[in-house]
Amino acid sequence: xxxxxxxxxxxxxxxxxxxxxxxxxxxxxxxxxxxxxxxxxxxxxxxxxxxxxxxxxxxxxxxxxxxxxxxxxxxxxxxxxxxxxxxxxxxxxxxxxxxxxxxxxxxxxxxxxxxxxxxxxxxxxxxxxxxxxxxxxxxxxxxxxxxxxxxxxxxxxxxxxxxxxxxxxxx
Amino acid sequence: xxxxxxxxxxxxxxxxxxxxxxxxxxxxxxxxxxxxxxxxxxxxxxxxxxxxxxxxxxxxxxxxxxxxxxxxxxxxxxxxxxxxxxxxxxxxxxxxxxxxxxxxxxxxxxxxxxxxxxxxxxxxxxxxxxxxxxxxxxxxxxxxxxxxxxxxxxxxxxxxxxxxxxxxxxx
Numbered sequence: 001x002x003x004x005x006x007x008x009x010x011x012x013x014x015x016x017x018x019x020x021x022x023x024x025x026x027x028x029x030x031x032x033x034x035x036x037x038x039x040x041x042x043x044x045x046x047x048x049x050x051x052x053x054x055x056x057x058x059x060x061x062x063x064x065x066x067x068x069x070x071x072x073x074x075x076x077x078x079x080x081x082x083x084x085x086x087x088x089x090x091x092x093x094x095x096x097x098x099x100x101x102x103x104x105x106x107x108x109x110x111x112x113x114x115x116x117x118x119x120x121x122x123x124x125x126x127x128x129x130x131x132x133x134x135x136x137x138x139x140x141x142x143x144x145x146x147x148x149x150x151x152x153x154x155x156x157x158x159x160x161x162x163x164x165x166x167x168x169x170x171x
Numbered sequence: 172x173x174x175x176x177x178x179x180x181x182x183x184x185x186x187x188x189x190x191x192x193x194x195x196x197x198x199x200x201x202x203x204x205x206x207x208x209x210x211x212x213x214x215x216x217x218x219x220x221x222x223x224x225x226x227x228x229x230x231x232x233x234x235x236x237x238x239x240x241x242x243x244x245x246x247x248x249x250x251x252x253x254x255x256x257x258x259x260x261x262x263x264x265x266x267x268x269x270x271x272x273x274x275x276x277x278x279x280x281x282x283x284x285x286x287x288x289x290x291x292x293x294x295x296x297x298x299x300x301x302x303x304x305x306x307x308x309x310x311x312x313x314x315x316x317x318x319x320x321x322x323x324x325x326x327x328x329x330x331x332x333x334x335x336x337x338x339x340x341x342x
Contacts, residue, residue: 033253040251080211080298082204083326084335121332124321126297127251148319148337150295155254161292164255166319166337 012103014110017061017073022051024070025063028095029054036157038135039091040127054091060114064094064107071098074107076114079124088120088171104135108142115171122170129154130163144169183274185281188232188244193222195241196234199266200225207328209306210262211298225262231285235265235278242269245278247285250295259291259342275306279313286342293341300325301334314340 017025026047033050036043041050055061059077063070072094079089090111094103115123125144128135136146148166156162188196197218204221207214212221226232230248234241243265250260261282265274286294296315299306307317319337327333 036253040253040255042252042256045252080324081213081216082207082211083300083328084211084298084324085213086326086332087321087324122323124324127255129254147321150258150318150337150339151341152293153251153255153258153295155257157254161257166321168321170322 012064012066012071012106014062014064014107017055017063019055021063021070021073022055025054025061025073026051028070028073029093031096032093038129038132040154062107062110062114064103064110071095071101072103072107074111076111076118078120079126086119086121088115088118088123089126090115090123104138105142108139112142112171120171122168125165125167127153128165128167129156130165131156131159136165136167139167142169183235183237183242183277185233185235185278188226188234190226192234192241192244193226196225196232196244197222199241199244200264202267203264209300209303211325233278233281233285235274235281242266242272243274243278245282247282247289249291250297257290257292259286259289259294260297261286261294275309276313279310283313283342291342293339296336296338298324299336299338300327301336302327302330307336307338310338316340 033039033041033045034043054075057075057077059075061075064072074090074092076088076090078085079087092104092107144167146165147168150164152161153164154162204210204212205214225246228246228248230246232246235243245261245263247259247261249256250258263275263278315338317336318339321335323332324335325333
């Protein structure tokens with residue numbers, strides 16, 4: 001598929017990931033998985049398994065690049081099978097050096113548009129760590145509401161057990 | 172492992188499922204999956220894939236039997252990986268002919284005890300179809316609270332889009 005220029009100064013290109021993007025994607029998601037502060041992925045997962053999870057989870061995987069450099073990545077898939085197939089799920093990671101520049105927002109807007117094109121009626125994030133305030137605020141600013149609070153659901157490496165949030169919006 | 176007699180008249184035995192239980196388990200979960208009114212499993216999933224999901228999902232699978240006849244089955248696994256690994260998840264199905272006899276309750280009590288033994292701190296059901304009133308009441312009577320409501324998350328074959336509930340209790 002053709003990529004699309006996101007509405008952002010500097011010409012961020014968001015496009016479908018290719019197998020050749022694997023190293024760049026691992027360079028972005030690897031440190032986040034190893035830190036284990038946001039995603040419920042085993043912190044010692046192998047590179048191969050992590051990339052299979054991220055890139056080949058049964059949906060789409062995208063990269064956000066600028067001047068040929070991959071700065072972020074996200075996936076888009078159905079959140080549930082069967083009677084839950086009309087709700088999308090996404091995950092986003094921005095490389096450490098590129099944070100605070102609106103890339104996560106651009107990727108989320110892009111994935112919502114893609115999800116609409118694919119016929120999804122809503123999008124749900126199942127597990128937003130409650131103390132990840134930047135993420136919670138970003139998703140709220142993009143129209144997501146907190147529809148669930150999972151008590152002590154996340155064992156944060158620094159903060160200990162903290163709540164996780166379920167966030168949702170219609171598309 | 173040895174099975175345990177559940178606290179129920181008639182001598183319900185709940186024990187770890189064996190490969191030889193596959194046919195009996197499919198006889199119980201197959202009709203429920205095909206009906207598609209409660210689980211977010213693809214309604215046309217193959218027998219083989221359904222049994223792999225149910226019996227080999229990375230945790231434990233149990234059967235509840237009486238006089239050598241399997242009447243119900245459940246699984247117990249971690250709900251999330253990584254920082255979410257301390258919360259258990261379960262699924263339960265009782266065969267149609269055996270419903271209303273307390274078998275789901277006995278299986279849930281058994282799985283909570285097993286989850287405690289395995290070190291889980293809580294149990295979460297991610298997707299209880301809101302119009303499955305019998306299930307919602309049963310889980311509430313067993314100490315589960317509704318911690319999330321997912322709007323229109325389930326496409327019910329008869330009722331159309333209905334909410335799904337996230338239910339949770341500490342162990």
